[in-house]
Amino acid sequence: MPKAFVTGHPIKHSRSPLIHGHWLKEYGLDGSYERIDVAPVDFGEFLRGFAARGFAGGNVTIPHKEAAFLGVDRRTARAERVKAVNTLWIEDGVLWGDNTDVAGFMAHLDASLGTGWEQNVDTALVIGAGGAARAVVAGLQDRALKRIFVTNRTLAKAEDLVRDLRPGSAVGLETSAWEALGRVIPHARLIVNTTSLGMAGQPPLALDLARAPRDAAVADIVYVPLETPLLAAAKAEGLKTVDGLGMLLHQAVPGFERWFGVRPEVTPELRALILADIEGRK
Ligand code: ATR
DSSP: OOEEEEEESSOTTOOHHHHHHHHHHHTTOOOEEEEEEOOGGGHHHHHHHTTTTTEEEEEEOTTOHHHHHHHOSEEOHHHHHHTOOOEEEEETTEEEEEOTHHHHHHHHHHHHHOTTGGGGOSEEEEEOOSHHHHHHHHHHTTSOOSEEEEEOSSHHHHHHHHHHHOTTOSSEEEEEOGGGHHHHGGGOSEEEEOSSTTSTTSOOOOOOGGGSOTTOEEEEOOOSSSSOHHHHHHHHTTOEEEOSHHHHHHTTHHHHHHHHSOOOOOOHHHHHHHHHHHHHHO
16 A cells, blocks of 8 residues: 655644545545655654555655655656755655745646646746745746746845846846835736735735736735735736645646556636635635
């Protein structure tokens, strides 16, 4: 029976067991997926020892994504670019690490806006410069955009991101000062929030969306609440919106396939299940 895990610290709020548990049941698979709380000092030992404990692999979340990146034997090209690992598996005795947030974000974007959406988008704006921003930029770089602006409260972090991700990029990557957002928004046909602003308990991300192109799309990676103040403002302006829940669901797909051998589907039923959990815990 294949066993998988999600590890973090703390880990009790992770919704990954609900997602993978739903798929195990749906596909009638005899496997398990459990939460394992591992303190940062114990993470190295956990990484080296999980296979001996019978695990095929697992997910890694805050605060272990960088330690996982440093600790694996081999990384996918995407993990290499993002400098963070969220999915682990063993292949021929080798410990592999991938970053599935990249594919997760892009799969949800394609599902929400329709494939080929980039034909109408030459400029994208990514707000934030943390790990999630790196995954979003890495995904967008694979598409035929002209340029991506990255802005962040702390500009130096946006500059680091651009310096790391610019080599080999066919898409222009530029930073924009937070204060200069008003000049970028009129050109941005895709705007993505990757900061924690707008999350329950946090102040909203206030953007002047009246200045955005009328055919722009606004995406948020925050999913509690599902309709963030930013997405509500985008809707009020008649803009297309992309919520944050899809990325959470789609990033789980590659790991499940590695550990359990079936490529699972993100269905309306799964979405409703996770949404009910989010609503219930509010
Ligand atoms: P993650 O890995 O989820 O991206 P992170 O690395 O902690 O998390 O990044 C959080 C992002 O939210 C950063 O871009 C952060 O901006 P700073 O680099 O300036 O800290 C942004 N952020 C968090 N709180 C913010 C706030 N009150 N105003 C503006 N940006 C904020």
